[in-house]
Amino acid sequence: MRVGVVTFPGTLDDQDAARAVRLAGAEAVPLWHADHDLRGVDAVFLPGGFSYGDYLRCGAISRFAPIMDELIPAARDGLPVLGTCNGFQILCEAHLLPGALTRNEGLHYVCRDQRVRVENAGTAWTSAFTKGQEILLPIKHGEGRYVAAPEVLHELEGSGRVVFRYAGGNPNGSMNDIAGIANAAGTIVGLMPHPEHAVEELTGAPSLDGRGFFASILAKLVTA
Amino acid sequence: MSARHLDTVKRAHDTPDEALPYAELGMKPDEYERVRAILGRRPTSSELAIYSVMWSEHCSYKSSKVHLRQFAAKAPVSAALLVGMGENAGVVDIGDGWAATFKIESHNHPSYVEPHQGAATGVGGIVRDIMSMGARPIAVMDSLRFGGAAEPDTRRVLSGVVGGISHYGNCLGLPNIGGEVVFDPCYLGNPLVNALCVGLLRKDQIKLATAPGPGNRVVLFGARTGADGIGGASVLASATFEDESHTKRPAVQVGDPFMEKLLIECCLELFEKDLVVGIQDLGAAGVSCATTELAAKGTGGMAVDLDLVPLRDPTLRPEEILMSESQERMMAVVAPHDVPAFMDICARWDVPATVIGEVTDSGRLVMTWNGEVIVDIPPGTAADEGPVYERPYHEPAGQHALNVAVDLPRPDDLRATLLRLLGSPNLASKEWVTSQYDRYVRGNTVLAQPADAGMIRISEVMPGATPTRRGIALATDGNGRYAKLDPYAGAQLALSEAYRNVAATGARPLAVTNCLNFGSPEDPEVMWQFAEAVRGLADACRTLGVPVTGGNVSFYNQTGVNAINPTPVVGVLGVIDDVAKRIRPGFTAEGLRVVLLGDTAEEFGGSEYAHVVHQRLAGLPPRVDLVAERALASVLVSAAADGLLEGSHDLSDGGLAIALAEACLAQGVGCSVTLPGHDAFVDLFSESAARVLVAVRPEAFGALAELCARHEVPCYGLGTTGGSSLIVEEVMEIPLGELRLTHERTLPEIFG
Amino acid sequence: MARVIVDVMLKPEILDPQGQAIARALPRLGFSRVADVRQGKRFEIEIDGPADEAEITKMAETLLANTVIEDFTIRLEQ
Amino acid sequence: MARVIVDVMLKPEILDPQGQAIARALPRLGFSRVADVRQGKRFEIEIDGPADEAEITKMAETLLANTVIEDFTIRLEQ
């Protein structure tokens, strides 16, 4: 199984993402922003960071990278994509997911271990969890407040596309405590917390809950 | 601009008596005379620009050099030291083919003028220093001092500084693994912002700032050069050019962390492909510093065409280009046949790069502008042969009076006193600050806040190198009140604490960096504090067997005649052979024995108790006991290697009371303890050095006690962990909820 | 050489915490009559040759503003 | 009720990393004639009663702009 990890200028968590993929037993395939090439991967991880310095708006410039010319149609055709933090912001800017991520209500960057509730265990990236399960993942962002028009929120809530919600306090003022969402098919998932920083005993958050994301996608790819 | 106005070397010959504004550039008459003597003529305005910045206090260490020499002269023999003082940063052998390089540097004044950008560019600068050793930067730390927490200006400065470090460090993808936040009225108007960066490299990969090999190309890469921080240079430019465009020259530099991130990745790829012969960051003195230092350490000559420097502001004059402090720039020396490959890598990372000159064997640094020679100097005279002062110093008039101990009234209520201290700004939780920093990025952070020291796993930092289980630990400490009472002891206590903090994680302390923050060296009393602090630090480093590998001096931290407390900040780097055996912070489980290592005496001079409850600074600081520190560290390192310890926390500000409270709060595990001595107040609040609190499985206690006996470290079983309160038998019981609330609410209430 | 100003503001229905923080701070500084503050972005763009309104609109729509949450206005200053 | 616009831009001599990043991105998106981009802030302020220019200037100086590195301009829209 080959999971692509995209590096844009300013991407920071690509090494962590690749490590998490490898720990799960898959091959991490580096994908370079300036290439028009997905290298035949089975799924893609858009990691966090400050692509293009987060200048203008988080993810706004990355969305136009050459690799995105390939990724956007492939994702629309069902290629599983996980975007965390800056990756989530890029997915929204690219309109692969609805809504937008805006400045934290508290106006500060926040790095902390955050409890998150799994609201949908039926997506390509969450099948290893159970609905209602609370997991612990780090968050680290300054612009993670999810906003969307009322009708979009309504549709997301009504169709189970809110995949994660913050538990034990909303760190950024996200609407409906939303931490992550999916596309209608459940193949594209974006979330602000960082599963790749919760896969080892020694480092990251005091939790191994991030492993579930990778177990989920591998299970899906194996049975596919 | 017509060349007619250009101050060329030829013109300098022809107009020997033309006056140059050296005084405005901070140069003394005798220093100017020395430049004339070196050159055998008056300098051109561009040459004056170079000498004035290179001979500034900041770059030449002219007031501190005679003292700093002790760090080398008294340095303990250390097999670990690969590169000592004098380079951009020292390099330490950490085993298995790996080396670490680390350094701490101040950005105090810029952080007062524009806190956000000042602190941000402070981080950027120290990171480039580390890169210039050929290393991958792997973590940062920040040691911060502000005026009283309630002061309105503290709010401005602290919010900006923390925001700047957060913005720049997070965007670079460097985990922030520790630091300090201290409040004291003496820093109002003179905040201290000391940033540390640590990098990792293979032992065989060290790069030095040198430009050997005539014919090698000089490449300037990174951001374009703008008018940043050249307030002084415009004096020069306008002295020789009647040009109206020089009215607006900002003294503030703005950082671009995104460019720095690209620069890091670009440099690492250049190092990996072995495409650089020598490399230097552009710091305070910009192109002047990089060219003179590279040339001085290399074959001795360099020819530079300043017209080729890519400019952000096309109106810049050569003097200004030479002095510009624009951020995110590096200079490399590259073999001619490697230039195309070098340029390709820069292009891949969107980093502009330009060949601006070449190495020569002329022994001269020659620069041209519009085809005319405007600089022709022996580079060593600017880089290494600056003035050296033996500034007069004497003990401050009030020092004796200050050292008279006062008997402070004791508190009636120890519980209330503990809570009062725990909620005071200096001892309160620093979460408000640390939660703005990314401590997880790159996935190698083993320990960060609230651990006594930060720790990084090194096996996965760079792919393809020797596998290793090792990790490095780092702590910074300083206590300006102790140093005010006794700068010799104060510097040693700062070292002791950082050393102890590193050992408290199970790592073996190896090497030292330091940032010496003082008032004006022209004040003999300040100079005495400085001399004493350096002497104390050098002596203690020898006793503890940890060499100073580098550091930085920041003078003139004063407003009028009021200097800050002398504040030597010391960083210690240690190595742990197996990161998986690191000791975690505080009480990590129920049912562990709580053990105090080290002895307690009645020592309240400079203490938090005296500061918070009585606002008194008098007497002497706690006694320094380096032998005890060394023995304690040996116990901790052995105990960690043997897997005896489940948790630890060092005792420092606020003594045992605060250590117990923090150990409980670390994981939310309470404890019940009995005090070891007969005087509860002293047991709880004295700040005696060389003490650490540990948590140990009951069955391992015997082995720990034996280890302590062998190293002659006093060892007291105080009680057990568990429950949801901090219980000190017969003295107090405080529910963890109350402790937590007290500890955590202070900074958010003040800073929002 | 043309100069174009593009102003980008959060849509009125979107929470603007930066504007609110300023609005809250103002009374403390003695400015009591401020009813509301909204913070947005302003871009000053220099174009080689004449500005083409359609082109600028496209630039604003695709890059400068995120029309999911933001509105923009364009002003040409020839 | 008065409406005041305060535009805050980095001083021309101060580096504007955001503007530069945008300027570099535009050609890749097919906007080739952009010579320069500067990004600043725009504040829309609603005042109860009439706007007092001196008061707004003070507000801009003390809170909205960081005059160490930024310039501002004020426009009243009564």
Ligand SMILES: Nc1ncnc2c1ncn2[C@@H]1O[C@H](COP(=O)(O)OP(=O)(O)O)[C@@H](O)[C@H]1O
């Ligand atoms: N307090 C100090 N202790 C030890 N070395 C110091 C100290 N201050 C400066 N140095 C050393 O002097 C040299 C020059 O320092 P510095 O000017 O800060 O470096 P840079 O040129 O990179 O800014 C460095 O090797 C530095 O480590």
Ligand SMILES: [Mg+2]
């Ligand atoms: Mg340097």
